Amino acid sequence: MRFLAKIKSLIVLFILISCAGTVSAGELCRIVSLAPSVTDSLYLLDSEKFLAGVTSFCRQSPNAEIVGTLTNPNMEKVFSLQPNFVFTVRGINRARAIERLKSLGINVVVFKESQTLEDILANFIRLSEIVGKKDKALEIVDEVREKVDIISALAKEKDPKRVFLEINKRPLVTASAGSFMNEFLKYSGSVNIFSDINITHPRVSREEVLKRDPEAILLVNMGDVRAEDKKYWQTFKDLSAVRNDQIFYVDSDKFCRPTPVSFLNSLREITCLLHPELSNGKDVV
Amino acid sequence: MKKKNVLILFALAVVLSGGIIAAVLVGRSGIGVGKTLYYLLHPCAAGMERDILWQIRFPRVILSVLVGAALASCGVVFQALLRNPLAESYTLGVSGGAAFGAVLAAVLKLSGIYLPFFAFFGSGASIFFVYIIASKKRFSNSALILGGVVLSYLFSALVLLIFSLSRAEDVHGVLLWLMGDLSIASLCVVKMTPFFILPAVGILFMFTRDLNILTLGEEKAKQLGVNLATTKKTLFICASLMAGACVAAAGIIGFVGLIIPHIARKIFGADHRKVLPASCLIGAIFLLVCDTAARNIIYPLELPVGVITGIFGGIFFLSFLWNTKRGNLF
Numbered sequence: 001m002r003f004l005a006k007i008k009s010l011i012v013l014f015i016l017i018s019c020a021g022t023v024s025a026g027e028l029c030r031i032v033s034l035a036p037s038v039t040d041s042l043y044l045l046d047s048e049k050f051l052a053g054v055t056s057f058c059r060q061s062p063n064a065e066i067v068g069t070l071t072n073p074n075m076e077k078v079f080s081l082q083p084n085f086v087f088t089v090r091g092i093n094r095a096r097a098i099e100r101l102k103s104l105g106i107n108v109v110v111f112k113e114s115q116t117l118e119d120i121l122a123n124f125i126r127l128s129e130i131v132g133k134k135d136k137a138l139e140i141v142d143e144v145r146e147k148v149d150i151i152s153a154l155a156k157e158k159d160p161k162r163v164f165l166e167i168n169k170r171p172l173v174t175a176s177a178g179s180f181m182n183e184f185l186k187y188s189g190s191v192n193i194f195s196d197i198n199i200t201h202p203r204v205s206r207e208e209v210l211k212r213d214p215e216a217i218l219l220v221n222m223g224d225v226r227a228e229d230k231k232y233w234q235t236f237k238d239l240s241a242v243r244n245d246q247i248f249y250v251d252s253d254k255f256c257r258p259t260p261v262s263f264l265n266s267l268r269e270i271t272c273l274l275h276p277e278l279s280n281g282k283d284v285v
Numbered sequence: 286m287k288k289k290n291v292l293i294l295f296a297l298a299v300v301l302s303g304g305i306i307a308a309v310l311v312g313r314s315g316i317g318v319g320k321t322l323y324y325l326l327h328p329c330a331a332g333m334e335r336d337i338l339w340q341i342r343f344p345r346v347i348l349s350v351l352v353g354a355a356l357a358s359c360g361v362v363f364q365a366l367l368r369n370p371l372a373e374s375y376t377l378g379v380s381g382g383a384a385f386g387a388v389l390a391a392v393l394k395l396s397g398i399y400l401p402f403f404a405f406f407g408s409g410a411s412i413f414f415v416y417i418i419a420s421k422k423r424f425s426n427s428a429l430i431l432g433g434v435v436l437s438y439l440f441s442a443l444v445l446l447i448f449s450l451s452r453a454e455d456v457h458g459v460l461l462w463l464m465g466d467l468s469i470a471s472l473c474v475v476k477m478t479p480f481f482i483l484p485a486v487g488i489l490f491m492f493t494r495d496l497n498i499l500t501l502g503e504e505k506a507k508q509l510g511v512n513l514a515t516t517k518k519t520l521f522i523c524a525s526l527m528a529g530a531c532v533a534a535a536g537i538i539g540f541v542g543l544i545i546p547h548i549a550r551k552i553f554g555a556d557h558r559k560v561l562p563a564s565c566l567i568g569a570i571f572l573l574v575c576d577t578a579a580r581n582i583i584y585p586l587e588l589p590v591g592v593i594t595g596i597f598g599g600i601f602f603l604s605f606l607w608n609t610k611r612g613n614l615f
Contacts, residue, residue, distance in 0.1 A: 070452075
């Protein structure tokens, strides 16, 4: 009997060790994702079957339970799911919640908040290593890189457009050079009119926007920005963006959950808006 | 009215008019004084600079003057009505209601053009509830204050509830707006604000004598023939709706309603026939100066105007408290 018990415990130990490292057995891995971008990435890696818990803002999966909101995950719920991993993103999830989960002895993986395309790709590969899908991830990353290069090469042939990004209307807030939104401008061959400002999301003067005379305005529905805000800018008849009818409304939901594929799609969308001639005739990949 | 007081009021009016012109001229977007004057005299001219002046800077200056005057006169009325030197424009739950309305607009995805209306109706709802509670207690001061304060807490709890259930990006902007913002996002709001504020200020002016009597205490006011309930009701509704309109137009701007009445009383004594117009003028000048500073200090970035009113107002008021003789505060 003793011998049998020893063997049993050895088997259990073996299973535990195999789960803690990379997962190949699959079925035994249970993941709780506390960030929509990680949840989406798991779908891209065909690993959604590992999801045991997600937030209410994540893409839902049939076997994953909701464990709370982004800012307020329910500790008891997360703990009761007995996950092998909890995926969090610093800056998206609260530091206190991350610390609390760690103190419960849960294996918490903290990803860096993506500020650039490189961040997104690095996070994606790190995630793939944990779930044992690195080959698939590298395949996706290579494809995304290649297409991003093609798009930005095509866009660079055009004259760079001066763009104003509006992410909040009252008060007027923009996204400057250091922001994630600016990555799309960078790769689509455009220039942010407030690239000289060091603050990531500065509150800017309306007078200055008019003075810097953007050739295009992108309204990003993050704060209180809505599609009808176009009308406000259209009252300034002398603005280049108004004269050329270059005021666009883009949905922030795609940018707020960055994965390699969503980045590529958003970049494609923004490039087509800013350089419509690229989408006619020639394919923007 | 003493000749000296008339002169001071006249001087304040002159300072305000001068301030308005100066504020329109002051701006760091690089339009020279000569050009500014040209465009001001030729409003129908074309060009970007004309748009900057007439569609952005001038409406903003006017809005700051209106809101400053309105908040200060609300403060005067509430301090006299509640006989409490700490009362201000938002004491009776107006800001809480407005915040709730604004956040609600944000989660319903209606915050674009409807935000000011939601904020106004939020404060209207708050005023309505305070009114119902207070009317059961014959508009006693304690019922008004308690009703207002409790409703503020209730609404802020509801705001927190919505916050914890929604996406951070959706409500973050509303939070920024609530901290006070006079920059003009739509001319429609600027055009509507005077229609709320000017009549309300007019009505308050008609009650300055009653305000004087009210400060003597309710018993005496009754004996002197003031219809207490009607007067208090009218003043409360008028001042609160005006404060609601201010929040709808510019968010919550602190300090103006608290400190300006004290300054006006310091100059003019306790007579509300002088204190109210003086507060209007001083409040308008104060907010005009603060907002001009807010939009120019770190140009091309802007500071929230509440930061400036808080710092200027706080320092000014502390030194004012320091220099006031004992017992002269109210």
